[in-house]
Amino acid sequence: MTKTELISVVADKTDFTKKNAEAAVNAMISAITDALVNGDKVSIVGFGTFEVRDRKEKQVINPQTKKMMTAPASKAPAFKAGQALKNAVNTK
Numbered sequence: 150m151t152k153t154e155l156i157s158v159v160a161d162k163t164d165f166t167k168k169n170a171e172a173a174v175n176a177m178i179s180a181i182t183d184a185l186v187n188g189d190k191v192s193i194v195g196f197g198t199f200e201v202r203d204r205k206e207k208q209v210i211n212p213q214t215k216k217m218m219t220a221p222a223s224k225a226p227a228f229k230a231g232q233a234l235k236n237a238v239n240t241k
Contacts, residue, residue, distance in 0.1 A: 185226055195233035202227045 150158075152174065160170035181199055184191045191199040206222040230238075 193231070195231050197228055197230040197234055199226065199228050201225070 156167060156171045156174050159165065159174055160167045163170065163173075165173065181191050185199060185201050188201060201224050204223045204225055207220050208217055209220045210216070211218050
């Protein structure tokens, strides 16, 4: 499902116009992004938790040159599905 398809589904399920549904979807994405940038977790009961995880610096092989190089430490967004979402996916 693309963002455009999601907006259409939200509009259909809420009786919002597509413009209002797009604003709602964008606001939710923006709120989650802002929270993660600030180092907060976002927990949506029954759906899951968004968080930022730290990745350590590590040695990797450059596939083009086959030489060892160091991948720098970084932060990565992560999502952990809630039990209700896991159950819903496994019942279909």
